[in-house]
Amino acid sequence: MEKGSASSSPETEKTPQATSSTKILTGTSVIVAYAVQCDNCYKWRKMENEEHFEEFRCNHSADPFVCNKLSGTTCEKPADISFDSSHVWVMDKPNIPKTPKGFKRIATLRSDYSKVDVQYLTPQGKKIRARPGMMDYLQEHPECGPISPSDFSFEAPKVMRDTVPKHVVNNPASSTKKKRKLK
Template sequence: MVPTKEEFETLRENFMEDPWFCSRRQDCSCDDPADLEYDNTRVWVMDKPNIPKPPPETERLVIMRRDFTKMDTYYVMPNGKRARCAGDVDKFLEAFPEYKDRISTSDFNFAPPKIVEETVSHNPSWIAAKAKKQDKADASSAQK
């Protein structure tokens, strides 16, 4: 397991150029048993590689929706407000121009991790949300 959020963010930021292998840690071997076993007793997500580390004085938050259908990505800005998209970052920089030399809109990536469907497909909330989404799609295609 990666011990800190900061270390995880560094690994994720550089994953394509410098993939992580268990043999990189001196106190770890690829033959060691896993800390977590992949199964459907918990929800698993797949994060995208090469997402930049959050800019200084910001924090990246990823929150799963209650119905397990998707995740939302936010950044907590230095003023404590949450940015949900690049437009929110632009508004922050307009309101606080002193951060323009340290923060750029391109430093942010709002791509959410993808929920591994097989790990939530047994959950009643997910089943109901999936059925509702399918009903909307069916109604939309029937109108055409």
């Protein structure tokens, strides 16, 4: 698995709308790292895992992430990773709720890089792709506890076009491909 190289460039790109981001490895559409951008210095900090990432994401507007929320980290430290085209980046919307226990939120980049599909994996291993399905599921499974459909968000992260490989950008064909890639 590739490591993001630490870049000491002082001007890590500031992306306008979302401060939380998931990063996806080119080609295999597997997320290799989660990063959050500091509200002060705009550097990107890698998160240890998805749970950590979601903690910052869910509360982003009320309590923006800053470097010193990570122990031993300050804005003086070089960025953990830089926003560039060495990987494809996808940007989650801020304030997406933390995934309820037992569930997993899966973001899959389409092979033509056109968009990301979001689905949830239930504790029983069922994949759910939209809110109505989740409402049915929660009704059928009261044992999941006091969880409401609003604890889930199917809002797709945005694919950052600047980080998509050039040959794909220049050739936006095959966008009619079926979304059946999901497995």
